[in-house]
């Protein structure tokens with residue numbers, strides 16, 4: 001019997017252009033991502049969130065193709081939720097249920113778990129972050145940072161192969177950030193981490209710098225960050241794009 005080739009676990013982005021009206025958020029981007037820890041940096045409006053949403057299959061490219069582990073993530077949503085989880089920048093764009101436990105259990109139900117399994121899975125995840133008492137808390141009663149943590153726990157509970165994190169530490173206090181960072185570092189999943197903070201990418205395998213919808217830098221973190229920070233210094237305050 002011949003050994004079968006292992007299925008691809010990588011992310012293949014091929015010739016992707018993404019427009020909003022006449023604005024090109026991404027232009028002809030091709031990336032083959034197989035590293036476990038990948039950072040995406042760039043200025044406001046450079047296309048980072050658009051790229052994250054494409055990888056998670058939440059939007060379709062106008063041109064080109066996005067595959068994760070061999071799955072067309074926009075076309076095959078059922079397979080995509082097993083392959084990719086995304087943490088949005090704003091928790092209120094993600095949360096749909098009134099209580100914390102329901103929010104965490106929802107994703108597990110989507111994966112085919114029974115009600116009881118999903119409830120147990122949700123409670124186990126809350127316990128892992130020392131937030132067991134949150135299970136019946138109305139989401140409305142939590143702070144923005146706490147709601148962000150709920151979203152992250154919901155993604156982690158589903159154990160996707162790839163986790164896309166859009167500014168995962170925004171709004172979290174220092175102990176929670178540290179606990180989260182430790183937890184993320186230990187995960188076997190591939191992490192795609194969108195950030196404005198170069199320090200968040202220390203120890204990462206690869207950094208991608210987006211500028212005006214194109215890849216301006218791609219390679220080892222130190223090299224890409226050096227070039228990115230030099231360019232930001234050069235741009236200076238006068239060019240702040242608000």
Ligand SMILES: Nc1ncnc2c1ncn2[C@@H]1O[C@H](COP(=O)(O)OP(=O)(O)OP(=O)(O)O)[C@@H](O)[C@H]1O
Nearest residue numbers: 020023024025042043044045046047048049050051
């Ligand atoms: N839904 C939308 N409708 C119209 N334009 C959009 C939409 N989403 C993004 N854009 C535009 O696409 C470009 C890229 O936006 P994107 O949100 O991907 O940037 P970003 O790098 O994530 O920015 P930030 O760091 O500010 O979050 C911007 O010019 C933005 O105005």
